[in-house]
Structures are given as C-alpha cells and as structure tokens.
Amino acid sequence: MDQEPPLQQTYKTLLHNSSLGEPKKENIFMAEECDLPLIDLSQLNAQRDKCIKLIAQAAREWGFFQVLNHGISQEVLKILKDEQMKVFHLPFQKKIEDNFLNLSANSYRWGNSKATSLKQVLWSEALHLSLADISRMDECKSTLRSAIEAFVTVAGSLAQSLAEILSQILGIKSTYFQENCPPNTSYLRLNRYPPCPFPSKAFGFMPHTDSSFLTILHQDHVGGLQLLKDGKWFRVKPNPQALVINIGDLFQALSNDSFKSIKHRVVSSEEIERFSVAYFYCPSNDAVIQSCCSTKRLLPGVYKHFSFREYQQQVRKDVEATGDKVGLSRFLL
Numbered sequence: 001m002d003q004e005p006p007l008q009q010t011y012k013t014l015l016h017n018s019s020l021g022e023p024k025k026e027n028i029f030m031a032e033e034c035d036l037p038l039i040d041l042s043q044l045n046a047q048r049d050k051c052i053k054l055i056a057q058a059a060r061e062w063g064f065f066q067v068l069n070h071g072i073s074q075e076v077l078k079i080l081k082d083e084q085m086k087v088f089h090l091p092f093q094k095k096i097e098d099n100f101l102n103l104s105a106n107s108y109r110w111g112n113s114k115a116t117s118l119k120q121v122l123w124s125e126a127l128h129l130s131l132a133d134i135s136r137m138d139e140c141k142s143t144l145r146s147a148i149e150a151f152v153t154v155a156g157s158l159a160q161s162l163a164e165i166l167s168q169i170l171g172i173k174s175t176y177f178q179e180n181c182p183p184n185t186s187y188l189r190l191n192r193y194p195p196c197p198f199p200s201k202a203f204g205f206m207p208h209t210d211s212s213f214l215t216i217l218h219q220d221h222v223g224g225l226q227l228l229k230d231g232k233w234f235r236v237k238p239n240p241q242a243l244v245i246n247i248g249d250l251f252q253a254l255s256n257d258s259f260k261s262i263k264h265r266v267v268s269s270e271e272i273e274r275f276s277v278a279y280f281y282c283p284s285n286d287a288v289i290q291s292c293c294s295t296k297r298l299l300p301g302v303y304k305h306f307s308f309r310e311y312q313q314q315v316r317k318d319v320e321a322t323g324d325k326v327g328l329s330r331f332l333l
C-alpha cells in the first residue's frame with residue numbers, strides 16, 4: 001500500500017495552469033547561502049554578557065540564528081528521526097484513519113487543501129501535535145511517544161531559557177514566560193517532505209512566518225530551508241550539530257517589532273525525502289500579547305493587545321478563506 005499522500009492529484013489543476021504563459025520567475029535553487037549567526041550556548045557560562053549580546057543582535061537583524069551545545073543530544077535527535085521515518089512510512093490510508101495514534105483530529109496534515117496558487121503549496125506531510133496530545137498518544141506506538149517526550153523535555157527548557165534571555169534584553173519581567181507558557185501549551189511539528197517531481201514549481205513548505213514566540217528547528221542533512229532577508233531569499237546550510245532558532249510572530253509583537261519574525265520556506269528535492277522537526281514555543285490560549293514598550297510607555301505600541309486564542313482563530317480564518325495566513329498585520333493599531 002502506498003505511503004504517499006496524493007499531492008500530485010490535489011495540485012493537478014494548479015500545476016497544469018502554471019505552465020500557461022507565466023513570466024520567468026526567480027530560480028529558487030540559485031539562492032545564495034547565508035552566513036547565519038552560529039552561537040555557542042556553552043559560552044553562556046563563561047562569557048554570558050557577550051553571548052546574550054550575540055543572541056540579541058541575531059534576533060534583531062536576522063530573526064534567525066543557529067545554536068551549538070544546546071543540550072539536545074545527537075542520540076535523542078537520531079532516535080526521533082528514526083521514529084519519524086517509521087510513522088510517515090505507514091500506508092497513507094492508516095495515517096488518515098480517525099484516531100490515528102490516538103491523536104486529536106487534524107494532527108496528521110498533508111499539503112495545503114486551501115492553496116489557490118502554486119505559491120501556497122505544501123509538498124509535505126506533518127504530524128502537528130499539541131504537547132497535551134502527546135501524553136494521550138497510543139501506547140502501542142510507545143517508541144514514537146518516548147522519542148517525542150525525550151525531545152520535548154529538553155526543547156521546552158531550551159525554549160524557555162532563550163525566551164528569558166530575549167525578554168531580559170527587552171526589559172520584560174523575568175517570570176513572564178513561566179506565567180504565560182505553562183507545560184503543554186507549545187506545539188511540535190514533525191515534517192516529512194517527499195521527493196517532488198516538480199521542485200521548481202511546488203514548495204515543500206510555502207513561505208510563511210511561525211505563530212510562536214520562538215521556534216526550535218532541527219533539519220536533517222538534505223537542505224532546502226530558505227529565509228527572506230532584506231527582500232532576498234537565502235539558503236540555510238544544514239548543520240546536523242546545530243539547531244535553528246527563529247523568532248515567531250508573538251515575539252515580534254511583544255518586542256514592538258524590535259525582533260523580526262522572518263518569512264521562510266522549504267524548497268523541495270526531486271530525489272530525496274527530507275525530515276525536520278519544529279518545536280513552537282507558545283503560550284496558553286488566554287495569554288495576552290502586549291508589547292513591552294507599550295506597557296512601559298516608552299514608545300507607542302505597534303499592535304493591539306490580543307490573546308493567543310484570537311491570533312490562532314484569525315490564522316485559521318485567513319487560511320480557510322485565502323489559502324494563507326495574513327499574520328501580525330491583522331493586529332496593527
């Protein structure tokens with residue numbers, strides 16, 4: 001039985017129409033490689049202030065950086081990747097069954113059924129899990145569950161430490177994240193990118209920003225991740241020892257636009273499947289996001305105050321209506 005979601009069938013019309021007299025587009029494979037800041041977190045002990053400055057600079061200038069000595073062992077990453085491969089290689093019919101792995105509906109996602117143009121294509125499948133779901137995961141798939149648990153335990157504390165460092169820079173009170181991001185409010189997304197017969201036409205993951213405070217990403221050796229800096233797309237060279245950290249929409253709002261939630265995308269490969277795992281550090285639904293500067297009345301706030309629930313509802317509504325999220329600009333004052 002086939003493991004692949006019917007992506008080609010789903011995007012048939014979009015793929016067909018695309019060849020009709022379109023102007024020549026950018027060559028997405030030719031993007032320049034970027035020199036993403038690489039920060040050694042072990043320096044937080046010996047040279048704390050210097051290391052914090054590097055993190056602040058990366059969050060302001062790039063919205064993206066990589067970290068080494070992050071505390072997530074290569075063994076944990078390897079076991080998770082093996083389990084991820086096993087689960088995505090199950091027959092497609094099994095993956096779409098109600099109660100797959102005892103997860104809530106919509107945890108297994110594939111493609112973008114709302115795509116209205118090729119720019120909105122996701123040539124990928126994902127397990128998008130709320131951390132609360134993990135403890136309810138099927139016991140018979142306990143190897144997957146324990147691999148996920150081992151990863152999220154360490155990723156959770158790394159996310160909190162990084163968020164606290166970033167909040168210190170902004171002058172936000174040190175307990176903000178403990179109060180607003182209790183255990184289990186974050187999300188984990190396991191991504192698989194099947195080989196794509198039309199890599200120049202269909203993205204593995206369409207350009208988007210993340211709806212988190214920050215995201216911790218581990219990509220395998222295949223490559224394909226690109227980010228938009230100053231209007232230009234750059235390739236992020238895979239570094240299996242490192243984790244990629246990116247600022248999400250919520251930190252951009254909290255920082256009154258000091259930190260940038262940067263658009264990123266994944267370019268498909270024609271030959272090889274690719275795997276990645278993203279930990280989205282998110283608050284409880286009721287948490288209210290208001291900019292640090294407006295609380296301290298230093299600068300006029302750029303965004304209205306909004307709850308995480310409102311933000312997610314707006315994203316869902318926009319994706320439903322247009323195939324894409326509008327994002328933070330919905331909440332401008």
Ligand SMILES: C=C1C[C@]23C[C@@]1(O)CC[C@H]2[C@@]12CC[C@H](O)[C@@](C)(C(=O)O1)[C@H]2[C@@H]3C(=O)O
Pocket residue numbers: 112128189206207208209210211280315319323324325
């Ligand atoms: C089609 C889409 C799915 C997505 C919203 C989007 O318009 C493009 C980005 C996707 C993403 C990536 C980060 C988060 O996982 C997510 C929840 C988000 O806010 O943007 C997902 C959205 C999703 O899977 O619903």
Ligand SMILES: O=C(O)CCC(=O)C(=O)O
Pocket residue numbers: 189191205210217219225264265266275276277278
């Ligand atoms: O697979 C990747 O490298 C990026 C995935 C991503 O951006 C996401 O899951 O939000």
Ligand SMILES: [Fe+2]
Pocket residue numbers: 208209210264
């Ligand atoms: Fe993302």
